[in-house]
Amino acid sequence: MSTAKWLPIFLFAGCTWLPAQQSTASTPAPTTQATKAPAADSDFAEARKLSQQGKYDDAIALLQVLAAKTPRPAGVSHELGTVYYKKGDYLKAAEYLKQAVAEDPNDKEAVQLLGLSYYLAGRPAEAIPYLEKVQSWYPRANVDAAYILGISYIQAKDYPQARKAFATMFDVPADSGASYLITARMLFRQEFIPVAEDYAQKAIAADPKLPLAHELLGEIHLFMSKVPEAIEDFRQELVINPASAPALYKLADGYSRVQKYDEAERLLQRSIWLDASSTGPYILMGKVLQKKGEPVLAIRTLQRAVTMDPNNPITHHLLGQAYRDIGKTDEAQQELKIAEQLRNKQNGAD
Numbered sequence: 001m002s003t004a005k006w007l008p009i010f011l012f013a014g015c016t017w018l019p020a021q022q023s024t025a026s027t028p029a030p031t032t033q034a035t036k037a038p039a040a041d042s043d044f045a046e047a048r049k050l051s052q053q054g055k056y057d058d059a060i061a062l063l064q065v066l067a068a069k070t071p072r073p074a075g076v077s078h079e080l081g082t083v084y085y086k087k088g089d090y091l092k093a094a095e096y097l098k099q100a101v102a103e104d105p106n107d108k109e110a111v112q113l114l115g116l117s118y119y120l121a122g123r124p125a126e127a128i129p130y131l132e133k134v135q136s137w138y139p140r141a142n143v144d145a146a147y148i149l150g151i152s153y154i155q156a157k158d159y160p161q162a163r164k165a166f167a168t169m170f171d172v173p174a175d176s177g178a179s180y181l182i183t184a185r186m187l188f189r190q191e192f193i194p195v196a197e198d199y200a201q202k203a204i205a206a207d208p209k210l211p212l213a214h215e216l217l218g219e220i221h222l223f224m225s226k227v228p229e230a231i232e233d234f235r236q237e238l239v240i241n242p243a244s245a246p247a248l249y250k251l252a253d254g255y256s257r258v259q260k261y262d263e264a265e266r267l268l269q270r271s272i273w274l275d276a277s278s279t280g281p282y283i284l285m286g287k288v289l290q291k292k293g294e295p296v297l298a299i300r301t302l303q304r305a306v307t308m309d310p311n312n313p314i315t316h317h318l319l320g321q322a323y324r325d326i327g328k329t330d331e332a333q334q335e336l337k338i339a340e341q342l343r344n345k346q347n348g349a350d
Contacts, residue, residue, distance in 0.1 A: 044066075044075070044076075044079050047060075047063050047079060048079075050062065051082075051086060056084075056087035057087075059083045060087075063079050063083065064080070075100075077103060077110075078097070078104075078107060078110050081093045081094075081096035081117075082097075085113050090120045091117070091121045094114055094118055094121065097110045097114040098114060100114075101114060101130075108134070108137060111134065112130070112131075112134050115127045115128075115130030116131075118130070119131070119148060119151075124152035124155035124156045125152075125156045131145065131148060132149065135149060135165075146165050146166065147165075147166075150162045150186060151190065154186065154187060155190075159183070159195060159199070162183055163179050163183040164179075176207070177202075177210045177213065178203070181199075181203035181210060181212065181213050181216065183199050184199035184203055184217075187199055188219070188220055193220065197221075197224070200213060201217065209240050212237070212241075214234070214237035214240065215237040215241075215244065215246065217233045218230040218234040218237065218251075222253065222257075227254055227257050227258055228258075230250075230254045231255065231258075234251035245271045245272075246271075246275075248267045248268070248271035248274070249271040249278070249280055249284065252265075252267035252268045252281070252284060255267065256291070259291070261291050262292075264288050265292070268281045268284060268285045268288065269285075272285070279309045279312065279315070282304050282305035282308070283305050283312070283314060285301045286298045286299075286301040286305065286318050286319070286322070287318055289301060290318065290322055295322045295326050298322045299322045299323065299326075302319040302322060312342070313339040313343045317335070317336060317339035319335045320332045320333070320335030320336035320339060
């Protein structure tokens, strides 16, 4: 599993949570001779400019020349680590950022980037101590810090600590049903399926009327192909939240999997009445109508879904099948061709 699978996009753009340190005048003087030489911003100006232009290798080459000087300029490890981080070479970034932190323990940006570098390199256990320090400095200032720390705990299989991090992130009590529910959702997104199921059940045990808890458990059970259990979960969600369009849609999905198409159609219609902006119910409705032997109605529904999202290959594939069922061969071939092209495009992007 990719550690960075669900990371916010901004982390890959070289952005950071904390403002870059422009001066080291207020920090204690390092003890080693190698870092006592002062370094003016002008020493790093050209390298920073190259880095901003995306010319990371050129920036690194300039900084390596500075690093080879005796005495070694203060801050060069920080600069090298930052450029390697922006370049996406996270292990190399960690090597220099660790040096920067050793030279100046008060370099908060280096500590933060070091934690992120270890995380993005797939070494969450090594990231956690540094990310915890960022939390101790800014315990409630930035939810992104709590998110990355929580995901690191998940990757390290320290689920109680992950729950505490997400509780901080979402401002809920650490032992509440809400904290278990949020953590279950994060675990599910990271594909820690058995643990996600356990935490969703703990959320319900802590608060049986907690909205979305039964729905999430139903999603997990569908993923696990536990269809009868999922159906019961979604029914329980609708007892608590009868106007939930997603729960109606997902319950219909469960019924369709056990070939209860009439029940599925009825629930999908209700879901669409409550929320006509989502393509999922229209696509599933088209599939259900096909299974019921009503291809003309299926075509109308699927055409609506295509209008809403023309780039979904599943919709075009189902539409092609429906056209074929009523003998419209040319239209069927056209839709199936579009579906194949969209799948190939998506696979190429992946």
